[in-house]
Structures are given as C-alpha cells and as structure tokens.
Amino acid sequence: MAESFAPLNPPERLLMGPGPSMVHPRVYQAMATPIVGHLDAYFFQVVDDVHKLLRMCFGTTNEFTMAISGTGSAGMEASVVNFVEPGSKFAVLANGLFCDRLTEMGKRQGATVIRLEKPWGETFADDVATEFILREKPNVVAYVNAETSTGAHQRGKAICDAAHQVGALVIADCVTSLGGMPVGVDATGIDIAYSGTQKCLSCPPGLAPITIAPHAMEWLRARKSTIPSWYLDLRLLDQYFGSARRYHHTAPIPLFYALREALCIIHEEGLENRFERHRRNHLAFVAGIEAMGMRMQVAEGHRLWSLQTPCVPPGIDDGKVRKFLLDEHGIEIFGGFGPLAGKIFRVGLMGESSTEANIQRLLGAMKEAFAAQA
Amino acid sequence: MAESFAPLNPPERLLMGPGPSMVHPRVYQAMATPIVGHLDAYFFQVVDDVHKLLRMCFGTTNEFTMAISGTGSAGMEASVVNFVEPGSKFAVLANGLFCDRLTEMGKRQGATVIRLEKPWGETFADDVATEFILREKPNVVAYVNAETSTGAHQRGKAICDAAHQVGALVIADCVTSLGGMPVGVDATGIDIAYSGTQKCLSCPPGLAPITIAPHAMEWLRARKSTIPSWYLDLRLLDQYFGSARRYHHTAPIPLFYALREALCIIHEEGLENRFERHRRNHLAFVAGIEAMGMRMQVAEGHRLWSLQTPCVPPGIDDGKVRKFLLDEHGIEIFGGFGPLAGKIFRVGLMGESSTEANIQRLLGAMKEAFAAQA
Numbered sequence: 131m132a133e134s135f136a137p138l139n140p141p142e143r144l145l146m147g148p149g150p151s152m153v154h155p156r157v158y159q160a161m162a163t164p165i166v167g168h169l170d171a172y173f174f175q176v177v178d179d180v181h182k183l184l185r186m187c188f189g190t191t192n193e194f195t196m197a198i199s200g201t202g203s204a205g206m207e208a209s210v211v212n213f214v215e216p217g218s219k220f221a222v223l224a225n226g227l228f229c230d231r232l233t234e235m236g237k238r239q240g241a242t243v244i245r246l247e248k249p250w251g252e253t254f255a256d257d258v259a260t261e262f263i264l265r266e267k268p269n270v271v272a273y274v275n276a277e278t279s280t281g282a283h284q285r286g287k288a289i290c291d292a293a294h295q296v297g298a299l300v301i302a303d304c305v306t307s308l309g310g311m312p313v314g315v316d317a318t319g320i321d322i323a324y325s326g327t328q329k330c331l332s333c334p335p336g337l338a339p340i341t342i343a344p345h346a347m348e349w350l351r352a353r354k355s356t357i358p359s360w361y362l363d364l365r366l367l368d369q370y371f372g373s374a375r376r377y378h379h380t381a382p383i384p385l386f387y388a389l390r391e392a393l394c395i396i397h398e399e400g401l402e403n404r405f406e407r408h409r410r411n412h413l414a415f416v417a418g419i420e421a422m423g424m425r426m427q428v429a430e431g432h433r434l435w436s437l438q439t440p441c442v443p444p445g446i447d448d449g450k451v452r453k454f455l456l457d458e459h460g461i462e463i464f465g466g467f468g469p470l471a472g473k474i475f476r477v478g479l480m481g482e483s484s485t486e487a488n489i490q491r492l493l494g495a496m497k498e499a500f501a502a503q504a
Numbered sequence: 505m506a507e508s509f510a511p512l513n514p515p516e517r518l519l520m521g522p523g524p525s526m527v528h529p530r531v532y533q534a535m536a537t538p539i540v541g542h543l544d545a546y547f548f549q550v551v552d553d554v555h556k557l558l559r560m561c562f563g564t565t566n567e568f569t570m571a572i573s574g575t576g577s578a579g580m581e582a583s584v585v586n587f588v589e590p591g592s593k594f595a596v597l598a599n600g601l602f603c604d605r606l607t608e609m610g611k612r613q614g615a616t617v618i619r620l621e622k623p624w625g626e627t628f629a630d631d632v633a634t635e636f637i638l639r640e641k642p643n644v645v646a647y648v649n650a651e652t653s654t655g656a657h658q659r660g661k662a663i664c665d666a667a668h669q670v671g672a673l674v675i676a677d678c679v680t681s682l683g684g685m686p687v688g689v690d691a692t693g694i695d696i697a698y699s700g701t702q703k704c705l706s707c708p709p710g711l712a713p714i715t716i717a718p719h720a721m722e723w724l725r726a727r728k729s730t731i732p733s734w735y736l737d738l739r740l741l742d743q744y745f746g747s748a749r750r751y752h753h754t755a756p757i758p759l760f761y762a763l764r765e766a767l768c769i770i771h772e773e774g775l776e777n778r779f780e781r782h783r784r785n786h787l788a789f790v791a792g793i794e795a796m797g798m799r800m801q802v803a804e805g806h807r808l809w810s811l812q813t814p815c816v817p818p819g820i821d822d823g824k825v826r827k828f829l830l831d832e833h834g835i836e837i838f839g840g841f842g843p844l845a846g847k848i849f850r851v852g853l854m855g856e857s858s859t860e861a862n863i864q865r866l867l868g869a870m871k872e873a874f875a876a877q878a
Contacts, residue, residue, distance in 0.1 A: 133556070135553055135557075135764075135768050135771065138534050138537060138550070138761055138764060138765060140537060140538070140539070140540050140546050140547075140550075140761075141540065141544075141546055142538065143538075143539075143540050143541065143544070145539070145540075145541060147541055149754060150539055150541060150542065150754060150757065153538065153539065158536040158537075158538065159536065160512050161535055161536055161758060162532040162533065162535055162536035163512060163514060163532075164514070164516065164517075164527065164532065165514070165517075165519070165524055165527065165708055166514050166515060166517050166519075166836075167517065167519060167521055167524060167836050168524065168709065170515075170517070170836065172514050172515055176512070176514075179509055182507070183509075199574060199575055199578075199710070200573060200574045200578065200735065201573055201753045201754050201755070201756065202753070202754065203734075203735055203752075203753040203754075204573075204574065204735050204753075207733065207734055207735040211732070211733075231734070234734055235734050237730075238730055238731065238732050238733070238734055239732065240730075326754065328754055334539055334756060334757060334758045335542065335754040335755065335756050335757065336573070336710060336756030336758070336759060356611075356612055356614075357612065358585070358612050358613065358732035358733070359581065359585075359612070359732070359733060360577075360581055360605070360608055360609050360612055361574065361577050361578050361581040361736075362735075378577075379575045379576070379577040379578075380523060380524060380575050380576065380577075380700065380702055380709040381575070381709065382575065382708060382709050382710030382756075382759065383524065383708060383709065384535060384708045384710070384758075384762075385710060385756065385759075387512055387514075388758075390509075390512060391512060394509050397509065462540075462541045462544070
C-alpha cells in the first residue's frame with residue numbers, strides 16, 4: 131500500500147449542535163491515561179465511581195445504574211430489547227425523531243406498537259397521556275424526556291403514574307437532559323432511563339448511561355422469552371459490571387476514565403448549580419434570539435435548557451447559515467430533521483458548551499450569516 | 505453527595521494478557537485530540553482512512569469494511585444478527601469459548617445451531633471440517649481463526665471452500681489475529697470477518713472492525729426477515745459510514761482518531777514486517793518456556809503468534825503466579841477458562857506488547873513466581 135497518510139489534524143470546532151458538546155481538557159487527559167485491563171481491580175474502582183456519580187445525575191438510588199459499551203442509541207436498544215417482548219403491547223408517545231426510533235426498535239422486537247401522535251415540537255398534556263395509557267393498557271410505555279430533534283421537554287410524572295396504574299413499565303429517553311436538567315428518575319417514577327455521554331455530561335460519545343428500577347430488574351430476571359441481543363443483555367452486563375465481576379466483553383477502558391472525570395467535574399460544580407447555569411444560559415439565548423426578531427419553535431414552558439430550536443427566519447437558507455458558521459467561525463450547529471427540515475436551527479447549550487461567551491459568539495456569527503444572505 | 509473522588513491515578517501495567525495490549529503514546533495523543541462532530545466532513549475523512557487501512561489488515565478489497573461502534577463482541581453480534589436468520593441452519597466449529605459465544609448468539613436468533621466439537625486447544629483438520637459441512641449443508645458456517653481462550657489457530661481455506669460448495673456464508677472470528685498474523689480474507693474466501701481493536705492493532709478497546717464480501721452484502725440487502733438489532737443493522741451502518749453519510753448514531757469520534765493512528769503505525773511498520781515480528785517473538789517465547797521445562801498447550805504448527813498458552817507446571821497455583829506478576833511486577837497475564845481453568849496461562853504478544861524485552865521481563869518474573877511457590 132503505497133498511499134501515505136497525513137498526521138491527524140482536525141479543524142478546531144466550537145461544538146454547539148445537538149451533541150457532541152465541548153469536552154473539558156481534564157476529560158481528554160483522563161481519556162489518554164494509559165489503560166489497565168478490563169478485569170483489573172482498579173478498573174472496577176473506576177466503574178464503581180461511575181455508577182455512584184451516575185446515580186447522582188439520574189436522581190436515583192437504583193442499584194442497577196451503569197454505562198453500557200455503546201453510544202446513546204445502544205442505550206435505547208438495550209432498553210427496548212430487554213423490556214419489550216415479542217407480542218407485547220408497546221405504547222410510544224410520538225412527537226419527534228427519537229420516538230420514531232423507539233417505534234422502529236419495538237417493531238423489530240415483534241411487539242405491537244401503538245402510538246399517540248403530536249406534531250414535532252409539541253408535548254403531551256398530562257390528561258391526554260393519562261387517558262391514552264389507561265385506555266390502551268400497554269405492557270411498556272416509552273416517552274422522550276428531551277427530544278433532541280425538536281427541543282421539546284416532556285414531563286413524565288403523569289405518564290409514569292398512569293402506566294403504573296395499568297401495570298406497565300416506563301422507558302424514558304434522557305439523552306439530552308441528563309446532567310443539564312433535572313431528570314429525577316425516582317421522583318418521577320421512571321422504571322428504565324437511558325442517556326448518552328456526549329450531551330450535557332460533556333464527555334466524548336461512546337457510552338450509554340442507563341438505570342433500571344429494582345422491580346423492572348425483577349421482571350427482567352423472570353422474563354422467559356429469549357432476548358435477541360447477547361451484547362446488550364442487561365442480566366449478563368450486571369454480572370460483569372455488578373458484584374460478580376465476570377468477564378462479558380472488553381469494556382472501552384479510556385471512555386470509562388473519561389466519563390469518570392466528566393462526572394467528577396459535575397460533582398465539583400454541583401448538580402443544582404449546573405442545572406441553574408443551563409437554565410440561565412437557555413434564557414439568555416432565547417432573549418438574544420427574540421431581540422433579533424426571531425421566534426422559538428417550542429412553546430415557552432416546554433423548552434429544553436440544553437437544546438434550543440429557533441425558527442429559521444423567512445427568506446433565509448438554513449444550510450447556507452450553517453455552512454457560513456462552520457467555514458467562517460468554526461461553529462457547528464445543526465438544522466432540523468423530517469417535518470422540521472429547513473424550518474429550525476438546533477443549537478446545543480450543553481455542559482461545557484453552555485457559556486455566556488459561546489452564546490455571544492454564536493449570536494454575533496448568526497447575525498453576520500443572515501447579513502450575508504440579505 | 506458529600507463523597508469526594510480522588511484524581512484518576514491508575515497503576516502502571518505491562519499488558520501481556522489476551523488483550524487489551526499496550527498502546528503507543530501516539531495513539532493516546534490522537535485519542536485526546538479535541539473532537540469534531542460525528543457528521544463533520546473531517547470525521548468522514550478519518551473514517552475513510554480507517555476503512556482503507558482496515559482493508560490492508562484484513563487482506564481484502566471488500567468495499568464494505570468498517571469499524572462498528574462497540575467492542576469486538578459487538579462485531580460478533582453484528583455478524584450473527586445480520587446473517588443468521590430465524591429457522592436457518594448455523595454450523596459452528598466449536599473448540600473454545602468464542603465458538604460457544606457464537607453458538608449462544610445463533611440460538612438467540614432462533615437458528616438451529618449444529619456443532620462440530622473438538623477439545624479446547626485443538627483444531628479442525630481440513631477433511632474433517634469439509635465432511636461436516638458437505639454433510640450438514642448449513643446456511644452459515646462460523647469458525648474462530650484465532651481462539652483467544654486456547655491459543656489455537658484455525659486455518660479457513662477448506663472450510664470456506666466446502667461452505668461455498670453448499671451455498672453457505674462463512675463468518676470468521678479474527679479478533680486475536682488481525683494485524684498480528686495474516687488473515688487473508690479474500691485469499692481464504694471468508695465472507696464475513698470481524699475483529700477488535702485492543703489486540704494486535706494495539707488500540708484501546710471500543711470499536712469492532714468488520715468486513716463483508718460483496719455477495720454477502722447482496723444477500724443481506726435482499727434479506728426479508730426482520731433484523732432484531734437496529735444498532736447493529738449493517739444496512740443502516742452502511743448508510744452512515746458509506747457514501748450516503750446519513751445520521752445513524754453519534755460515533756465515538758476519539759476511538760476513530762485512535763484507530764486511525766494505530767493503523768497508520770501498522771502501515772509505517774509494514775504489515776509483513778509486523779507479522780514477522782509477531783512470528784519471531786512467538787518462537788522466542790516458546791523457546792524460553794521450553795527452556796524452563798514447561799510445555800505449550802497447543803500443538804506446534806497450530807499455535808497463534810499473538811497468544812501463547814503455556815501449561816501450568818505440576819504443583820503450581822496459576823492464580824498465585826498471576827497475582828505475584830501483577831503485584832510485584834505490574835505485569836498482567838491471564839489464566840484459562842472452562843476446561844482449561846487452572847491448566848494454562850494466557851500470554852498475549854500482541855502489537856506493542858510483542859517485544860523481546862517484554863518477553864525477557866515476563867519470563868524472568870515467572871521464574872521468580874515459581875520460586876516463590878517452591
């Protein structure tokens with residue numbers, strides 16, 4: 131192979147899209163620390179710290195709280211393949227891309243998937259969700275706490291209460307909320323919650339935090355039907371990362387080092403302080419957007435603090451704006467998907483990316499980008 | 505949470521177990537390089553380089569050659585869930601732990617799994633494998649090219665020839681051979697080969713290299729039955745990492761930086777030189793073991809260059825030896841599994857770990873460990 135390969139030399143980016151977010155130098159340093167083996171006693175100390183710190187972020191005392199060796203989507207798949215059985219009834223509250231992905235995964239398990247639909251960017255009122263669940267009596271209910279495709283925040287208390295009334299388990303997608311907004315797994319009554327590392331935890335992508343309530347683990351241990359995934363079988367993962375320390379796969383050790391460091395940074399900042407920072411910067415961003423004469427896609431009171439979705443102003447080509455921001459300022463933001471394609475920008479204010487200085491830099495660059503199209 | 509967390513401070517290890525292996529400082533540096541987004545044009549340049557360099561290591565021109573966002577076991581699962589259908593006949597050549605794992609995964613797909621068995625550490629002669637395959641006429645045949653649990657090397661040409669005679673696809677586990685021994689996917693006729701990054705590629709764990717022959721991809725594109733995994737659906741991954749660049753999941757960018765760097769190091773060393781280094785150091789290790797009056801578990805001519813399995817001498821407690829090596833010398837080696845538990849040591853001479861100096865250091869430390877039990 132005569133071809134030559136240039137040294138790695140990526141461009142500098144200010145990551146303000148819907149993830150990955152900026153990563154603290156301490157996290158990069160941890161990730162580059164020479165590894166120990168995947169069954170080394172030190173590695174399990176790191177794993178135990180990760181579990182403790184994830185419980186803090188999730189707001190739970192669930193013993194089963196861990197990081198799965200795959201990205202946030204592997205966390206979603208683990209939730210579905212373990213808890214949605216063939217022939218069962220799987221109810222999805224559908225208002226964005228990640229609800230559609232949950233639907234697709236449920237169908238692949240051979241479940242009957244029933245959906246309560248809302249336009250992308252809207253959320254489900256308590257009484258509407260409750261009526262649907264009590265009427266349909268599903269085995270499992272899934273909703274997306276933080277819809278990364280729309281910027282909508284779905285609260286879960288009424289959903290969980292109704293689900294438990296009919297004996298259903300609740301899966302909540304917390305990919306874009308964990309570490310940036312209160313998730314409150316125990317207070318809300320969520321049975322299964324998963325996330326990713328590259329959003330508000332400000333760690334590179336590659337692991338999927340997940341937490342399971344004890345009664346859901348009991349259900350899983352008693353499950354009779356085959357789980358089609360060996361890699362994501364939570365009973366086997368429990369034997370590796372739990373107290374048995376039994377070999378399952380070779381965990382990506384540097385990502386665990388990185389996640390531990392990112393979680394330590396959160397612990398040092400204080401979770402409440404971190405939430406308040408995300409809330410304050412979200413409000414500052416919205417104020418800035420409205421001062422530019424733009425409006426937000428999601429109604430006030432239902433917006434994520436971590437992901438902002440300002441509407442693309444009339445006559446503006448969102449693709450050109452994003453290209454200008456990337457080429458001229460090295461800033462990454464994203465556009466909309468599906469029904470929101472061309473209609474919204476998606477701006478992440480997550481973890482390290484959520485600072486006043488970044489907001490000013492971005493808003494200034496957006497003004498330039500709009501002017502270039504005038 | 506009042507608890508405090510000490511700074512990350514792992515012990516120094518010389519990794520000479522069955523993986524992970526030692527990692528070059530350049531690879532750590534690449535991994536700690538600030539990331540770009542998972543849909544950034546620069547990221548796809550990195551992905552393309554990884555694909556090219558993996559084709560070199562696999563010995564293939566397969567267009568579909570990529571790294572999956574999970575560990576080597578995810579590569580195994582991707583191979584099985586995509587190519588082993590419910591109700592199909594799946595033949596496994598079974599002589600170690602990873603053959604058992606393939607069996608388990610095949611059963612989870614609802615396939616009829618038939619096994620040709622050999623004691624752990626032995627291999628299948630060409631005529632025996634051929635007769636089995638021609639008689640059973642399976643849909644898919646799987647074998648382990650490099651059995652990490654035993655140190656046995658299984659050649660594949662006769663297996664692939666027989667499989668193709670009956671129209672079966674062949675899956676080969678190359679986790680412990682890729683980058684350290686010739687795999688020769690095209691020359692052997694392997695249809696689906698997967699590996700991990702943390703063995704002879706000397707990259708941290710977290711990605712699974714995989715390559716699929718064009719006619720196997722055609723079969724997959726025409727497959728009618730549902731693939732129960734969305735995360736590992738190779739048709740969807742092809743749309744992300746292939747030319748369409750369509751979002752699927754958020755790839756673990758630092759692991760791709762690390763893998764590219766590790767593969768560049770292989771490219772600079774030259775694949776043939778690297779194989780020769782692994783072969784030479786394997787022979788030096790065996791000579792050293794035999795000079796100590798010990799014998800090897802696997803018969804000459806069937807041994808892996810990358811993973812050595814010397815037998816535990818009579819009267820020696822292998823667990824105490826391993827503890828001594830770790831505590832007194834910071835050297836990690838492993839013991840045996842299952843039928844070989846307590847009977848063998850498993851010593852990796854993979855990638856950066858495969859050096860004369862490491863061999864001398866380990867053999868010296870083993871002598872001390874044995875003396876401590878005398």
